[in-house]
Amino acid sequence: MHSRNNPLPPVVQGLRSGCCPDPEPRRDGTPGRHLIRSRHYKNVTNDDGHHVSAGEDRKVPWVAIAPVVHAIRVLERIVPDGELLFSSAHHDFINHRGHYGVLKGKNLKQRIEDFVAWANREALVQGLPEQTIPADPLGAIGLARFRRTLAWHVARRPGGLVALAIQYGHMRSVLDARTSSGYGTRSRHGIHGVLDVETALAAADTAARLRERIASGEKISGPAARRALTAAAQTPRFEGRIVPKTFTKNSTAFLARDGVVLYDNPDAFLICAFIHDNALCEPELGATAPRQYDCQPGCGNTVRTDTHARLLRERAGELDQLAASAPAPVGRRLTANAARLRDTADIHDATAQSANAIS
Known part of the structure; x- marks a missing residue:
């Protein structure tokens, strides 16, 4: 890059x-x-x-x-x-x-360090010590390390790579077979490798959160529930974020395990236990992740927990509030969407089972 x-x-x-x-x-x-x-x-x-x-x-x-x-x-x-x-x-x-x-790089790096010092002084003056930027144990931040900050945010938003394609000209579908070339190719220093690392870490975080929810007594529903439980049990939890160069290759192999990688989709209120041939979002040939911006109802990769059902009802309530003050045609659409979300939550409540019952 x-x-x-x-x-x-x-x-x-x-x-x-x-x-x-x-x-x-x-x-x-x-x-x-x-x-x-x-x-x-x-x-x-x-x-x-x-x-x-x-x-x-x-x-x-x-x-x-x-x-x-x-x-x-x-x-x-x-x-x-x-x-x-x-x-x-x-x-x-x-x-x-x-x-x-x-x-040049030396000047820019020094400016970043100067900004950190200024921000910390300003935070203390304003009485906001919790807003200070802590010292980095790995040394100076530097511009090269901003790339992973960008990738962290992109990898954790549904359809985030579409925005990346628009902003950076990669013109690559969401985690597709990487048919693009030139800038941002699959070389070790390319953005694709960085995104694979962050996507693998995000998938591991999703598996860890699913384990925690199940351990706290939440129930799980969806056609991929059994497979999601297996994937959550098999996925290691990544502690910290010190990632060696060799992890890029390992993360690519991790994401290629069709059927046992879990992708969180907060906009659709579900987890996708991605199997390429089951996906109704029609991912590209060879894709290792779903088109999260095009999630379809009735997909065989869907998984929901009690938390998802609660969030569905909360969102339905927000839509009802918007409908009350919206013009009639818009209000009817919002009310219909709210009813659809509540129906989805009701289906979860009616079909959800404990992990012990499923296994």
């Missing part, structure tokens, strides 16, 4: 002031989305197949969320119009670099 000497990705290095203009309002008067336009460099070739070092404009811009736009606006106040956002000439106050280029 980025080199040892300069951990900023080339696409970010190429961002310039003005890359994210304020959008025109939509026809209905609502504000449009901020778009970031930049250049990309990997696999850019001319008609003769030779690499073009100057890169080319990305055909599809990024959609920028508010914190990203705010960060760009701050950088635009530091550099002149049209200048690189991370220009060394305007950011390197210590060495006063007079040449062109972007900030």
